[in-house]
Amino acid sequence: MPPGKRRRANGEGSIYQRASDGLWVGMAYVITTTGASKRRPVYGHSFDEVREKLDRLKGDSARGIGVPDRTVAVAEYLDHWLALAKENKRATTHRGYESAVRLHIVPVLGSKRLDKLTGADVRRLIAVCRAKCLCCVNRYDEHRPDKDKCCSVGNCCGRTPSKRQIQFVHAVLRNALSNAEREELVTRNVAKLVQIPSPRYKVGKGLQITDVAKLLKEAKKSTRLYALYVVAATLGLRRGELLGLRWTDVDLDRATLRVEQTVQRVDGRLLVDETKSEASDGTIPLPKVTRLALIQHRERQDAEREEAAEIWQDHGLVFPTSVGTPMEPRSLNRHFDGIRTRAGLPSVRLHDFRHTVVSLLLELGTPPHVVQAIARHADLDVTLGIYAHTNLDAMREALDKIEWEI
Secondary structure (H helix, E strand, O other): OOOOOOOOOOOOOEEEEOOOOOOEEEEEEEEEOOOOEEEEEEEEOOHHHHHHHHHHHHHHHHOOOOEOOOOOEHHHHHHHHHHHHHHHOOHHHHHHHHHHHHHHHHHHHOOOEHHHOOHHHHHHHHHHHHHOOHHHHHOOOOOOOHHHOOHHHOOOOOOOOOHHHHHHHHHHHHHHHHHHHHOOOOOOOHHHHOOOOOOOOOOOOOOOHHHHHHHHHHHHHHOOOHHHHHHHHHHOOOHHHHHHOEHHHEEOOOOEEEEOEEEEEEOOEEEEEEOOOHHHOEEEEOOHHHHHHHHHHHHHHHHHHHHHHHHOOOOOEOOOOOOOOOOOHHHHHHHHHHHHHHOOOOOOOOOHHHHHHHHHHHHOOOOHHHHHHHHOOOOHHHHHHHHOOOOHHHHHHHHOOOOOOO
């Protein structure tokens, strides 16, 4: 035992250094996913490293997170990994992981032993995923009218997963096996042996300024959420960020707005959660038109609160329902559908406002790093590669600068 290290008490596990290779080893009894109590080892290059691993192992067991043993099946290990992800990841991220595991990975690989998994097994998973019909897997049409049913009545529609969905399933398995590798349950991550082609992302084109004007004009004329669409059109906030915006995040005197939370529907309930990533948090200056719209909206909301009286449930939100509660994201989609239809723009999406802000700022010559800060992208490549585009007029102007003597 290193100098100054106390002897561990009963139940804390044991730590010792192997004479053969000098590696430090920790051992403790923990509850496994099968419900049995087993002695599990951890390894490290120092006493402190092993003690940290051992404490984490025992902590997971104490919280009811079963520790997989070396003969665990893939399905059992993925249950363990999802329990860890539920504690460490956003609810929407965990929901995506759980869906990929339940619908795609477990039906193909669930009965395989984790430590016997091979690259060939992963390739089989990808082949099955590419060939399966999503309508059959998700039972999309069970609640459709009889005339519109397909897979639920044995008439498969053949709607296969996209390249992006295949990539996501592979990424979920790769992340789970990386954790198994860190827990020393597998010697290597076999998912890394299988290369998945990256999908080609569609470039966001945004809207014409005239179309934005039509949408805002219709929203101002016919809805109580005109200010929401002004914020979307001028600052490019995401849907969940718009619905999670609080009055405490808005400083009308200094003309700034902070983005700190989002509203999402997860597992059948509305959830107020943190933003997409650390980069998504940030303070943005308010344009004059946006500040004015928010001032008018606050006055309108004060009148709504007074009219609702005791029915009003104050959550401090800028864009709640008519009684103050968080708005259902799909309700906002339906609300926008009505506006775009009346404006004569049936193919426009709410998220296109975000594309428009980024593209317009770049076309106006705004430095890319400033646009990145306004859009709150974690990576500048996202700003330049996915959201931004160059219109035909800009390309024509650039090409006209090339002069040839003929």
